[in-house]
Amino acid sequence: MLNLTAIKTPGVYIDEVPKFPPSIAAVETAIPAFIGYTEKADMLSPGDLLNTPTRIGSIADYQLYFGGAAKPVVTEVQLDLNNQFSSAKVDYQWFLYDSLRLFYANGGGDCYIVSVGLYTAGAPVQNDIQKGIDALVKYDEPTILLFPDAATLAGTALYDLQVSALKQCDELKDRVGLFDLKRNDVQGTEFRDKIGINNLKYGMAYTPWVQVALDKNILYADMVGKIKKAGVLIASLKNFTPDTNVQKVIDDLDNLAADSKKIRQEFTTLLGTDSLDSLFNKKVNKFVLSGAAADLQDVFKYLLDIANTVNTLDTAATLKNADMVTNLKNTVIALKDRYTNLINYQADLKALPTAGYTTQTFSGIATANWGGVLGAAGTANNVLTGPTEKAKILSVIPLVQNEFYAIQSTIQAGILDAASILEKAKNDALAAGFPLFKSIIAGINNTSMALPPSGSIAGIYAQVDNARGVWKAPANVSILGTPDFIYSNSELNQLNVDVVSGKSINAIRAFTGKGTLVYGARTLAGNDNEWRYVSVRRFFNMVEESTKKATLQFVFEPNDANTWVRVQAMIENFLLTLWRQGALQGATPDKAFYVAVGLGKTMTAQDILNGFMIVEIGMAAVRPAEFIILRFSHILPQA
Known part of the structure; x- marks a missing residue:
């Protein structure tokens, strides 16, 4: 309204008088935050999304920033006496991507992804996932916390993370924790013993795990040496076809499998758990911060070590597949000019009066394909610029970066990606011409896998919220898949009503003629008359957060x-x-x-x-x- 005491000049003034109260907009209620491990975590540069909550709206968004699913490990494929697929055993290490697929399959929408590490970590680590939980403190939108990758953690690590999530929910009062039980803890006994008694009204637990059949992207190399007929290991799939063309494709795939394994081994020896660019950036950043000649030498040594890795693969008889051998030779030819420039940059550094730079040399025996480049002394071309010697030394970094990115893209296309592309093409050819192989692939893809239910339940929450409202209990609703364990009535009674501590666990049940349903609607505070139900807890969260945001405009009002x-x-x-x-x-x-x-x-x-x-x-x-x-x-x- 117009402040009448401020009017000093004669005239006509407009005063618009507000008559209606402001309104409250309801906040979103089903924005889960998935915390776990991914194939990559890249937006602008490698790894820049690690421990950074990122909102996505589809699987396509996820694949753009975080890659795809981790490849499962096929431990056994069984054929029957008629040479038909019988069964397969497949092990899984990472669950985030598949849980996200179930989230969308069950009605999910927007969500957050917190990548706490890459599949190369080998196994989930409690501290990694804890960092992901902590990272969400600064983000207001997520309303559900879940971390399916933690379900396989040993000891009390899973429960420590769940207690931490409950603590965050209580402090922020705008989210809930959606918890998985360990697969073998079907009665929830260990879960109830370890979860504690604090902040239970913000937690929901579901059991058992869910069996689903999802595409697994299985290739020939994943099953070779693991196929049995009537319990007896077979030497080669070539024994099951007289077609020489099919036999040649199998030979090519055997060679490609060996080549891919060799390539992975060599680059793992060089990089450890890093990628080409992440390790390069670490070394460059270390030099930029220190300015030490030894750190700059380490940058050039790393680049020469990359050449040594490529050179090792280029050695006679290292790679078996003819196409890969050709790709490798072409890659070396493309790298020659890059390394000529790098060696010349070293000569420029060596020519500076007080730089104290020691030239790094190639440690291996270069193949003829390098044309003598790696053993050359280099020529100083005076390309380093700057008013001082320190500035001249620093000016080499952009030059080295340009060469590195050219080296990286050449190796990626000519070696790393080439092996995958060739392998995929040969697999498609084998499936098209060899019915047994095609049936094995289909059989493995149709083999069900057990997944923690939290991803599916988050999708159910979103579906029910959109269709009925957050005040409708997310129960008596169909869920994709089948339960991993069938409960008796007495066992269900003990899950739903915990007479000792009130820690209710919601069951996923299979009903004849109805399918699989979520058949529980309680929080972990199952004996609390106020906060017993999931829908009540989440409804209050929505009203509280919506009202809080709308009331902020009145802070410092009279x-x-x-x-x-x-x-x-x-x-x-x-x-x-x-x-x-x-x-x-x-x-x-x-x-x-x-x-x-x-x-x-x-x-x-x-x-x-x-x-x-x-x-x-x-x-x-x-x-x-x-x-x-x-x-x-x-x-x-x-x-």
Whole structure:
């Protein structure tokens, strides 16, 4: 409104008087944050998304930034006496990607991904996942925390992470924890013993794991040496076909498998768990910070070590596949000019009067394909620029970076990607011409895998929220897959109602004629009359967070009746809308909720002097009909 005391000049003034209270917009309720391991974590540079919560809207978004699924390990393939696929055993280490697939398959939408490491880590680590949980403290949008990769952690590590997540939920009061049990803890005994008793109203647990059949991207190399017929290991699939063309493709795949293994071994020896560019950036950053000649020498040594790795692969008889041998020779030819420039840069550094630079030399015996480049002394071309010697030394870094990125792209295309592309093409050719191989691939893909249920449940939450509202219990809803364990009625009773500590665990059950349903709607505070149900907890989270955001505009407003009326009207309008949608129980609005604020109602004069504006909000949230009792009795005939 116009401040009348500020008017000094005669004239006509416009004053727009607000008559309506501000409104409250409901926050999103089903934005899960998936914490775990990914194939990559790249947006602008390799690894720049590690421990950085990133919002995505589809599997395509995930694949762009985080890659694909980890390749499962095929441990055994069984053929029957008729040479037909019988069964397969497949082991899994990482669950985040497949849990995300189930999230979308069950109705999920937008979510956050927190990559805490790459598949090259080998196994999940508690501290890695804890860093991912901690990273979410600064993000306001996520409303559900889940970490399926932690489900295989040994000891109490999983439960320590769950306790930490509950603590964060209690501190922020805008999210809940969606928890998995260990696969063998089907009764939840260990879970209940280790989860503690604090902040349970923010936690939900589901069991058992879910069996689903998802595409696994299995190739010939994944099953070679693991195929058995009637329990006896077979030497080669060539024994099952007289077609010489098919036999040649199998030979090519055998050679490619050996070549791919050799390439992985050589680059793992060079890089460890790093990538080409991440290790390069580490070494460059170390030099830029220190300015030490030894650190600059280490940059050039690393680049020459890359050449040595390529040279090792180029050695006669190292690679077997003819196409890969040709690719490798072409790669070396493309690298020659790059290394000529790098060796010349070293000569320029050596020529500086006080740089103290020691020339790094190639340690191997270069093949003829290098044309003598790696053993050359180099020529100083005076390409280093700058007013001081230090500036001249630093000026070599952009030059070296340009050469490195050219080297990296050449190796990626000519060696690393080439092996994968050739292998995929040969696999497609074998599947097209060899029915047995095609049936084995189909059989492995159709072999079900057990996954922690949290990803599926997060999708159910999103589906129910969108269709019915967050106040509807996410239960008695179909879920993709089949339960990994079948419970008896007495076992289900113990899951749903924990008479000792109240830690209810929601069951996933298979029903004849209905399929697999989520058949539980309780939080871990199962004996708490206020926070017993998932829908009540999440509904209160939504109302609290929505109201909090809308009320921020009143901070530092005059703490008087005018402000109190506006705040009260704003909240009442929001709750009235929710009541009309069926979120609150009561025949009339005054029976469903109340909002109170004011001097003598919720505040004393001292509260106002201290700057407090206290608003009390009461809601009769609808609760699920968990137990429906039908009472029948006889009545006497009336006529």
